[in-house]
Amino acid sequence: MAPLVWLITGCTSGIGLALVNGILARGDKVIATGRNITTRLAHLKDAPSSDSLALLDLDVTDPLSTVQSTVTQAVSIFGCIDVLVNNAGKSKLSSIEEASEDAVRSIFDVNLFGAIKTTQAVLPHMRAAKKGTVVFIGAGLGWVSMPFLTHYSLTKASLTMFAEGLQKEIGPLGLRSVIFEPGGFAETRLAESREGDPFGAPPQIEDYLPLFGKVFGGKSLADSIPGDIAKLPDAIIDVVKGEGLAKGRPFPLRVLLGSDTLDAVRQKINEQTQLIDTWEDVTLSVVKEGRRETGPWLLKNCSILKN
Template identity: 40%
Template structure:
């Protein structure tokens, strides 16, 4: 891990609440510059008044041309962007059959396609400089889900796989990729009501149980989003808790994410152990070659 000396310029989406808001403060506290974006600028007017921050209206679903224009404007503020953080996201608590592909598209429009538009808009700038860091905010739920998180989790799983592909494509240009997967942090993520636009009677009990479980669940989440974003800045800058460590590509955050990845990995290894002889014995017979 290379420790970065001097200021970085961060471009952060979705800074009106949650991780995005905490990351703005964490980056500013390290002496870095920040372009903070939100769909509604009035929600981020309370950020510190300093010449190291610029506010920019941005809806990641506005389409590539509009987003590229906003990124070009962001670059003009400080002359460059060193770190782009794809934090903007949407979570619609929805049972799969009730929401169908319409609700799934809403998840992917923000969590994946908006992320792709922001990233591809900044890449020409980073490639020309042979430098930069692309941060993708995923989720623990991509490793373990309970209803009604299946639609949201699928979009975040896609973020992880996309990040792995990006890493292979961008490394030759000196651009780093970081896939961040937080779990059970106390943000406002669970504030949305469970989707009831297409109620199917067979799911009534499940839907009621989900709604009951979500009420008040936020207060039982022990993850501190401020600590998480301090760690993110440590990793990007190669200092603090990340000093001397290799660039990770994956950055799981929180005990819940650790538990989920451990459990999923154990399950998959168990399947491989039980089925290995069978699944590996599917080549053409030697006499057919």
């Protein structure tokens, strides 16, 4: 397979940076973007594989027109973008009651609206090339909500619906969308504050402290996280390129990454099925007489496997 050109957001640390190195090691080309990345990661241009690497400053909260200009500049570097990875993300620790409006808006601005804008900016180039893959880094917490991380879960659940809707729209054009939903990976800065942008804090309202203690107290979070970030890039690259474990399989819309997310999501699906079954009579009690059948058109358009 010819080398692919990847554009990745949020490459200054963690999963984004690991992906950049993993992709270069596999012989592909990368346009690594991030806030002030050209200064912060200038040393990467000294590496032997630096001909395959370009650095571009990109804050995904900038207006769409700015993101579009950066993407146009990116396309001119290697001639195309084969794969966009919407990786830039942030997390916030707060009770729902205490979350500031600014904090809630800012997490949506990066995790959801940033990915929407970058995707909008890249799509015209991929449509013109009649090929391309849009990758999203979602999270296991897009399936399940954790107390005090609810807004993070909200953004990731929304991102999943976006990836799903996108696949339905661009699949017929020969383009693809996939969302990876990792569990915990400790070797990143996701739970760190940035200058002027705190990660968050335990609740100030005393009523919430017992629950906070039960959820986060008494254990080292890093020790309880099974994900190995050194293995993450190859899993993502294999799925995108149809290599390794992904060879010969149909391209997926959603892929879980990590044993913690696998077990939590399985539990959620089983519990959700139980709820659906238990309450089916109430669900069906609102249906018009004689209108129980659901048309194949609706089921096909709602399917994540049949489109």
